[in-house]
Amino acid sequence: MLILLPPSEGKATSGDGPRLDVDSLTLPGLTPARERVVEALTEVCSGPEDTAREILGLSVSQTDAIKRNLDLTVAPTLRAADLYTGVLYDRLGLPDLLAERGEAARERILVFSGLWGVVGPDDHLPPYRLSMGVRLPSLGGLGAYWRKALTGPLNELVGDRLVVDCRSSSYVAAYRPAGEVAERSVAVRVLREKEVDGELRRSVVSHMAKATRGDIARVLVREGVEARTPKELVAALRDLGHTVELQETGGPGKARTMDVVVRD
Template sequence: MLLIIAPSKTQDFNNSPGREGSQPALLQESELLIEELRKLSLDELGKLMKMSEQLALQTQQRINAFEMPFTSLNARPAITVFQGDVYSRIALEDYGRENLDYMQNHLRILSGLYGILRPLDLMQPYRLEMGCRLENNRGGNLYEFWGEKITDEVNSVLADHKEPVLVNLASSEYSRVIKKKNLRGSIQQIDFKERKGDSYRVVAIHAKRARGMMVDFAVRNRVQSVAELKNFEQEEYIFRSDLSSEEKYVFTR
């Protein structure tokens, strides 16, 4: 069983200075994207990513500062860097060695620049969303660039797991990079919904936080089976068998 989540735009590189980490599996592919990004002018970069001039300048500086090899001096473990709503509910500071080992084996972060990251993989600061239409040697967007590479990497991980199931806790912008027809396993969708009157609907900010809580639940309990996720009960969320299916688990509150 492998859980996937999306990255966050908010990043903090003041965390865990000098902490040792692992190397991203697809770093050579990242270098190809950096080469493409360095060809763009500041104006082109801003238009491509729909950014202000100030943000485009910061992004360009990060692109130009990208350097190999990644070390504990110039990079940080991904799980300590991302600071969005999902990550705010992952209590990294409470984890022991066994939790970290579980997380490294059972969690992946999808990324526009790095493709797919283990939690302790080192990364340098960047801004490149998966939905970006960056021209590259494989097509006109990052889905074409990353699709096969990421899916192959997921397959290699699932091959080592007793239960070859990909638990999707990522946004659609990121999860759609997975080539389902090439996936050697099944996909388990997880939805979190809020009660509004007589119905339930997904509220983005609450869903993001709930995804983080689900990751935290899996790590703390070192969950091995998708069925165990049904036991998740945090901040009043409960599993709803009447709204769920074999391919989709629905939690409501």
């Protein structure tokens, strides 16, 4: 099983680890693609501050992120497990999972990144700010850039494993499973169910979805779930007390959607 996660907009701002070694990151074959993004980001952040903020989608209060982007090669690093913060990662508890489940967490979790493409929990990274939705002048949209670089290496990494996709929409653009990989892929959607005028109604949620996806990823790793098909995944999560429903496939070569239902 491979669990795909988005990063978080919120990140730790300092580390105490060694300087960045790009070749040590997960999927080292991506090093040239990563170095091109670092170069393009440095070019933006070295220019006028107002322009850099506009391109990166930063507010005036986030100007410090520009300096951090300029220090990528010299700043102390920290593990990806400690770098990413926010609702999903609070619920996931990745540092605890690494301590408790070690190799299972390392092998099962992959975090997408606008700067690095994908990283593993143990990868040492400097603090940075670059969303997948950004268009860097010399590279264009990062979603399309990374999709070209990632598709082959990720399909090879997935192999015959089940893919549990907990990413947000902008990060889905960087890798879209196709063919046999798609048929072993499940996109996690979160629905809120509540009673309105005596009837149960469901709606798609956003903020709560991050917490719920963190919960799902955590339980899959912590409990050592070994599902190899979407149906086995649903059965395992139901056994663990979650209300989940598998939607019908759209046809051959299409990913499935698994609804996780949370109730008020």
